[in-house]
Amino acid sequence: MQRLKFPKGFLWGAAGSPYQTEGNNTNTDWWAWEHSHKRVEHLEKQGKDPKAYFSGIACDSYNRFDEDFAIAEHLSHNATRFGIEWARIEPRQGYFDESILDHYEKMLQSAKAHGLTVFLTLHHYTLPKWFAECGGFEKQENVRLFLAYVKKVSKRLGEYVDFWITINEPEVYASHGYFFKKYPPQIRSLSRCIKVVNNLILAHNQASDILKFNTGKPVSMAYQLSDLQPASFLGRITTAVAHFLANSYILERTVGKSDFIGMNYYTHHHVGLLGFRKKSGTGHILTDVGWGIHPEGIERVLLSLKKYNKPIYITENGVADAKDMLREKYIKEHLQFVHSAIAKGADVRGYLYWSLIDNFEWSEGFIPRFGLVEIDREDLLRRKVRYSATKYAEICKNNYLEM
Ligand code: BGC
DSSP states (O other): OOEEEOOTTOEEEEEOOHHHHSOOOTTBHHHHHHTSHHHHHHHHHTTOOGGGGOOTTTTOHHHHHHHHHHHHHHTTOOEEEEEOOHHHHOSBTTBOOHHHHHHHHHHHHHHHHTTOEEEEEEESSOOBHHHHHTTGGGSGGGHHHHHHHHHHHHHHHGGGOSEEEEEEOHHHHHHHHHTSOOSTTOOOOHHHHHHHHHHHHHHHHHHHHHHHHHHOOOEEEEEEOOEEEESSSTHHHHHHHHIIIIIIHHHHHHGGGOSSEEEEOOOEEEEOTTTSSOOTTTTSOBOTTSOBOOTHHHHHHHHHTGGGOOOEEEEEOOOOOTTSSSHHHHHHHHHHHHHHHHHTTOOEEEEEEEOSBOOOOGGGTTOOOOOSEEEETTTTTEEEEOHHHHHHHHHHHHTEEEO
16 A cells, blocks of 8 residues: 655645525525526426525525534544625625624634634625626626725735635636526627636736735635647647636736635546537546546646646545545545645645535536535435545545555
8 A cells, every 4th residue: 555645734625615505695696597587497498496406595504604614623624715705795885794794704713713724715606796787797897896895805804814715717607607608697708708707817916916915815716727638639729729718818817916826626628629628528437417537637737837836725626426436536536646746846735625515516506416524405404424524534634645
């Protein structure tokens, strides 16, 4: 058996996001979309029960956060990633609800009391309804509205935050909302998608200055980076284009303002000449959501980041696996390649599994189960630690992996 040691002080933990876990985020564009006539009708036409796709009470983590952090501590995590919901904090433009800020302060204090280093996300897909209604990130002049929120929360909550994540997966947010029509506002327009991307870049770069000035803590986006490999000789051209669009366009324009690189890694794609992206599953074991498992890819992506000369934290990596048959192997194999990337010079300093608890998986509802901890939706959202979580806990505790 081989023992793979991780660098001293390595951060171990799991991640989540407010909309997916808190419940009752009624003031967001997502909530409005979930309940919209168009969305409900669409699900019914597919023979699905719309109720299974309402986020509702989610995991009730708005009230049960202390229980969740206690589980993380029990599982030997020393770090956590979660977010705060802008729509709760600023329910109307310019009005910041102090009672909600008090709530998030308690939540941050709880994370600290459980010995967790905190990565705090400020924007994870959802928007306050009022912000979406005035054009959201499509309008450059709206960036200042996001910055006002950033200013407020950095002053009020900054003392508890160790790492800031300004925006989660800007490439997914823009492409799914403004091109693939998967997420609200379900638009298909390349020009509008590009506008959103450029405004998110601006938002990050300016937010980074504010966060550093007000708190002095390191800042990054959580970039979703995929391993893209040509499916054929000619596919090398489309791979280069796909790599530019999916991985490097935003990163190159924001990395100068990021103190570390927050990296979310899930998928590997074979890129063909015409197909742009072939199924990620080609030739690999598939997760419950049909994504191919490809741990080698994480090493390639990490090594591609070496040139930026910044510390890297893996802010998401995980598997939808309701039966808990794949998760232990998934984590261990990915970590094996993370270890190998470190040995080859990638400055990786932490790993946050996605996710701590089963949660609301956006347009897929509650069906995909990514959690280290099961949420029993038939039994008052009872938290049940999965076997794989205990195996991951051993790695967190030891700071090494045995293969
Ligand atoms: C997102 C999460 C999501 C996960 C699994 C990531 O792209 O940041 O919100 O739940 O992937 O799909």
